[in-house]
Amino acid sequence: MNTATGTERRCPYCDRLVGDVFHEGKHERSVQTIEQTSKKWKAMQLAGVGIIVTGILCGIALDDGALAAAWFVFAGICVYGYARVMAWWNNG
Numbered sequence: 716m717n718t719a720t721g722t723e724r725r726c727p728y729c730d731r732l733v734g735d736v737f738h739e740g741k742h743e744r745s746v747q748t749i750e751q752t753s754k755k756w757k758a759m760q761l762a763g764v765g766i767i768v769t770g771i772l773c774g775i776a777l778d779d780g781a782l783a784a785a786w787f788v789f790a791g792i793c794v795y796g797y798a799r800v801m802a803w804w805n806n807g
Contacts, residue, residue: 763795
């Protein structure tokens, strides 16, 4: 409200005074969040996490699986990192 000049701000939809108090009405606009990251990159990130988990489980389950587990974890980190970078590259 601008009382110094005598003008009042009014809602263009219902003509109620608009001030510091939140004004409720039927005309309120709903906010819709838009996710820009495509499902391709999200799926690739999920695949990377799956490969990492597979590597960890290999390391736990197999007696001589340390080398295989290390390769799986490394590959999973690479896939996940690539997907994150590409999602950022495409969407900013």
